[in-house]
Amino acid sequence: MEYATIKELVSLAEAAETSIWKIVLQVEAEEEEMTELEIRKSMLANLNVMKEAVEYGRKNNIQTGGGLVGDEALKLEKYLTTAPESEQNNIYNKMITYALATAEVNAGMGKIVAGPTAGASGIVPAVVLAIGEEDNLSDQKLVEALFTAAGLGYVVSRKATLAGAAGGCQAECGVGAAMAAGAAVELRGGSPRMAADAFAVALKNLLGLVCDPVAGLVEVPCVKRNAFAAAHAYTASTMALAGIESVIPADEVIMAMTEIGDQMPTCLKETSRGGLAVTPTALKIKQDL
Amino acid sequence: MSIFEIMGPAMIGPSSSHTAGAARIGRMAKLLFADKIDRAVVKLHGSFADTAVGHGTDRAIIGGLLGFLPDDQRLRSSFELAETEGMEFSIEEVKLREVHPNTAQIILYNTEKAKKLELVASSIGGGRIEVTEINGSTVELTGRMPTLWILHQDRPGEVGIITSILGSYKINIAFMQVYRNRKGEIGSCIIEMDDQPNQDVITKLENSEDILQVRYLPRI
Numbered sequence: 053m054e055y056a057t058i059k060e061l062v063s064l065a066e067a068a069e070t071s072i073w074k075i076v077l078q079v080e081a082e083e084e085e086m087t088e089l090e091i092r093k094s095m096l097a098n099l100n101v102m103k104e105a106v107e108y109g110r111k112n113n114i115q116t117g118g119g120l121v122g123d124e125a126l127k128l129e130k131y132l133t134t135a136p137e138s139e140q141n142n143i144y145n146k147m148i149t150y151a152l153a154t155a156e157v158n159a160g161m162g163k164i165v166a167g168p169t170a171g172a173s174g175i176v177p178a179v180v181l182a183i184g185e186e187d188n189l190s191d192q193k194l195v196e197a198l199f200t201a202a203g204l205g206y207v208v209s210r211k212a213t214l215a216g217a218a219g220g221c222q223a224e225c226g227v228g229a230a231m232a233a234g235a236a237v238e239l240r241g242g243s244p245r246m247a248a249d250a251f252a253v254a255l256k257n258l259l260g261l262v263c264d265p266v267a268g269l270v271e272v273p274c275v276k277r278n279a280f281a282a283a284h285a286y287t288a289s290t291m292a293l294a295g296i297e298s299v300i301p302a303d304e305v306i307m308a309m310t311e312i313g314d315q316m317p318t319c320l321k322e323t324s325r326g327g328l329a330v331t332p333t334a335l336k337i338k339q340d341l
Numbered sequence: 342m343s344i345f346e347i348m349g350p351a352m353i354g355p356s357s358s359h360t361a362g363a364a365r366i367g368r369m370a371k372l373l374f375a376d377k378i379d380r381a382v383v384k385l386h387g388s389f390a391d392t393a394v395g396h397g398t399d400r401a402i403i404g405g406l407l408g409f410l411p412d413d414q415r416l417r418s419s420f421e422l423a424e425t426e427g428m429e430f431s432i433e434e435v436k437l438r439e440v441h442p443n444t445a446q447i448i449l450y451n452t453e454k455a456k457k458l459e460l461v462a463s464s465i466g467g468g469r470i471e472v473t474e475i476n477g478s479t480v481e482l483t484g485r486m487p488t489l490w491i492l493h494q495d496r497p498g499e500v501g502i503i504t505s506i507l508g509s510y511k512i513n514i515a516f517m518q519v520y521r522n523r524k525g526e527i528g529s530c531i532i533e534m535d536d537q538p539n540q541d542v543i544t545k546l547e548n549s550e551d552i553l554q555v556r557y558l559p560r561i
Contacts, residue, residue, distance in 0.1 A: 158354030
């Protein structure tokens with residue numbers, strides 16, 4: 053069994069009357085000649101790294117390489133403790149806090165799971181962990197959602213790129229949001245087809261996103277962008293669960309992303325030679341580092 | 342490719358290429374050297390040089406030279422730990438020709454044995470690396486599979502002897518590269534295998550006539 057497109061992944065899951073995560077797990081077991089239990093254990097280790105990063109980032113002011121970020125999650129955390137209960141329980145607020153926490157830990161040389169990349173590492177954990185808390189889900193379930201995310205990202209990596217230097221930020225935060233959207237659908241009880249639709253609409257709406265980090269650091273705009281991308285992913289999953297479909301199929305959206313990445317000028321692909329990176333403030337920051 | 346390359350690896354941030362890849366380059370250099378490192382000279386090229394401090398590229402390479410994996414929290418304090426371990430080091434900038442933007446040149450010394458190793462390696466994205474030069478010879482070493490680096494006398498039949506030994510232990514060769522600088526001198530081969538060789542295999546290779554050095558590099 054193998055899959056090279058989102059369409060194939062959905063067809064395999066539908067034919068077996070199961071979810072995408074199950075197919076991803078089975079294929080990995082076959083490919084790596086390992087048992088499903090061993091693979092579940094490795095992914096559980098990743099889930100634990102994600103939880104630790106979120107916990108640390110929420111509670112600590114983090115010293116980062118450039119010092120441009122570090123207390124965003126902490127600020128949100130403090131703000132929410134004094135906010136009305138409806139704000140505290142709002143899943144979007146949890147997601148953006150968790151995404152900021154992870155992205156800050158990453159910027160501060162802390163331990164994270166690079167998925168799909170280190171710069172976009174806050175999105176998938178934020179969405180998966182916040183839904184897990186909301187619906188009181190077991191770690192087992194959350195691990196399965198990480199398989200869904202991984203399988204969707206795997207298709208992108210075979211067909212396109214996951215590197216900002218090659219495809220801009222659409223290939224990092226864009227794909228991260230799309231992976232998280234698909235995972236969110238399955239966690240929330242949606243079908244494989246709905247997961248593919250959520251993936252497609254999430255990616256579609258971040259196409260063209262450039263990678264223009266200030267002073268070449270994974271701090272500005274990367275950290276806050278992770279929070280936006282997490283909320284974006286959740287929005288896409290809700291639309292898909294309601295039966296809203298993507299007019300352009302997921303695999304064609306990936307094709308479009310590749311094409312846009314190729315057409316994007318080099319100065320906007322992780323070279324810090326364009327966009328936000330060359331604003332007067334950014335140039336001054338770079339000089340002062 | 343494994344899905345753990347997409348939802349992973351677990352690593353110390355902030356960048357898979359500039360931090361995780363850099364740590365792997367350092368670790369690969371340590372494995373190739375296989376002796377105590379008394380002094381390390383690390384020269385950074387291109388984007389590695391431009392953004393080293395902000396990305397912890399320098400600390401990650403030194404951490405790798407101390408044997409730390411990309412997910413080891415000690416990478417952050419590698420400079421201090423190098424001092425405790427008695428490894429002197431310097432970080433410099435260099436301009437190399439026709440290499441990947443994320444490239445480092447590393448020179449390692451062991452004083453007692455008067456030993457020196459020089460290598461050039463690049464971080465090619467997503468934490469993956471490629472060693473492109475060892476002691477002036479062009480190579481292609483990625484560490485994605487269990488690998489043997491063997492130095493041998495360059496003479497007819499030598500490569501055959503090596504592959505037969507591996508075959509007799511039922512080890513399948515996935516990729517193999519053979520190099521030499523000058524005919525009849527020292528040849529080197531890099532063998533990437535589907536399976537991990539045990540100590541018996543390595544000893545048998547080491548004891549074989551005309552094999553000068555056997556270095557086993559586990560998947561990194």
